[in-house]
Amino acid sequence: MLILMPTGVSFANVSWANVRIVAVTRAAVRAVVEHADAGPHAAFVDVPAQRTRITVTSELGANDLAPPLLGTSGTLLVRLARAGADAGLRELRATAVVTAVSYRMNGNTAERIVEFEAVSADGAADPLTLTPLD
């Protein structure tokens, strides 16, 4: 999932300004790949352990002296709408833990990249929910 120019982002009840990109990546931590006697190809594949990572990229206009601390847990809220409109407003919500903070230069612009690991409420529910707001 990729969200460009979200209309609003907050984490742990603090609003984040100038967020440009929110990217959600999912990957298998453990994949089950089973073969049968009949031939060389996998006959059963499932993903019983997976992780969901969220990367929030913000444009910085000033020094960033108080970035989120690693290990901080909170609710990440991302609001998104159709380009240039308030219609189709939706909210992405996740309980997430900060796992990395880094910076890079993009031309003359400084960017802050915060990486999160999303946490499921019970291990079975998807850690992300996408809810329409209108």
Add this chain to the structure above:
Amino acid sequence: MSSFKGRNLFGSGPHRVRLGALGESVVANYIIGLPGSGSTPQGPLELDITVEGRLVAGSASALGALVAAIESELASPPEPGTFIDNAGRVFEQVSFIRFEPAGPTDRARSCSIPFTATFRRFNP
């Protein structure tokens, strides 16, 4: 598709069948009180057939039913029957002696559990 006594116990998921060692059972002489450092043949090895695979079901309860069906075939003392492997090879007079989960139940798109099942053809 493998079967034991005509029942398809492991067909819910992929599984592989492996034959154990063939040949002679040999025991070191000092174990049976014979002199010297050699060994003495005791007769043919009992054939072990191992099935390794994964039981797959749509729910935890359905997976439990698959395990229960397998458990019901584990008699004590064992009751020999015919085992047919995935290639259609027939093994007469083999006994189902052990079923062991090889890991925890995986809950994802399916509920599944890896297993090892052992059959043995006891020598008369």
